[in-house]
Amino acid sequence: FFTPIVDDPYWFGQVAAANALSDIYAMGGEPKTAMNLVCFPLKQMDISILRQILEGGLAKMKEAGVALVGGHSIEDSELKYGLSVTGFVHPQRVLTKGGLKPGDRLILTKPLGTGVINTAIKGDMASTEAIEKVTRLMAALNRDAASVMARFPIHACTDVTGFGLLGHLAEMVVGTGLGVVLRTAAIPILPEAVEYAGFGLLPAGAFKNKEYRAAMVECAPGLDPLIPDLLFDPQTSGGLLIGIAEEKADGLLAELIKKGVAESKIIGEVVTEPYEKIILK
Incomplete structure (x- = not known):
């Protein structure tokens, strides 16, 4: 659970719920039940705000076919909301981050840039169109991508959230002895995020992510220095990052697009060397 990232309470509930459900989808599971987790400043905010947040979360749970079975709430000085989610998956079908194989293609199912645009929103610099676009993107479930x-035969999967694309990809690479080449021109990034990042509107989390994983990342000569910053941008309710064999990748991408996960892209490949490095080209 986390603090509000959009001003509208109902949409905040939707985004927080979608974010919580995403972990189950990323592991190949199907979410079944959830419990609300609420921290609410009763002395500073009207209870009607909490009602709208819970209504938004419940609507997203209903969309996902998830039953709300209870919750926990405490009075706190800062508003926070999220879910504790339980899902089902066959033991032999559990997906993890650690199964990448040489030659695998990497597919990303949502564009990047939510962290940058949310920073612009906090600074009152985001356009109305950008706010609406990023809010709907964050509230979108990864359900359809997971069903496809x-x-x-998926080798590895994770959802892209607070560590950014490069941070979560680094987790997939560590311990495999393999490397990854990313084709940066193929990576979907919200155009507004590129614009705002050019103004310097990068969240603090992007710099923390970069500091932690910078040693694993190598950039091709002449690469725009803004690109790695955007790839370290912490995402809220981001897409799935999927590793699949080369011969299956085009088929998976086609089915994702057919299902409506229209911004999915093949963004890179797994290579045998350099050892546990991510190359940006």
Whole structure:
């Protein structure tokens, strides 16, 4: 659970719920039940705000086919909301971050840039169109992507959230002895995020992510220095990052697009060397 990242309470509930449900989808599971987790400043905010947040979360749970079975709430000085989610998956179908194989292609199912645009929102510099676009993107479930993924022999998967694309990809690479080449021109990034990042509107989390994983990342000569910053941008309710064999990748991508996960892209490949490095080209 986390503090509000959008001003509208109902949409905040939707985004927080979608974010919480995403972990189950990333592991190849199907979410079934959830419990609300609430921290609310009763002395500073009207209770009607909490009602709207819970209504937004419940609507997203209903969309996902998830039953709300209870919750925990405490009075706190800062508003926070999220879910504790339980899902089902066959033991032999559990997906993890650690199964990448040489030659695998990497597919990303949502564009990047939510952290940058949320920073612009906090600074009152984001356009109305950008706010609406990023809010709907964050509130979108990874359910359809997961349902398509379930029909394919996936090697590894994670959801892209607070560590950014490069941070979560680094987790997939560490311990495998393999490397990754990313085709940066193929990576979907919200155009507003590129614009705002150019103004210096990068969240603090992007710099923390970069500091922690910078040693694993190598940039091709002449690469725009803004690109790695955007790839370290911490995401809220980001897409799935999927590793699949080369011969299956085009089929998976086609089915994702057919299902409506229209911004999915093949963004890179797994290589045998350099050892546990991510190359940006």
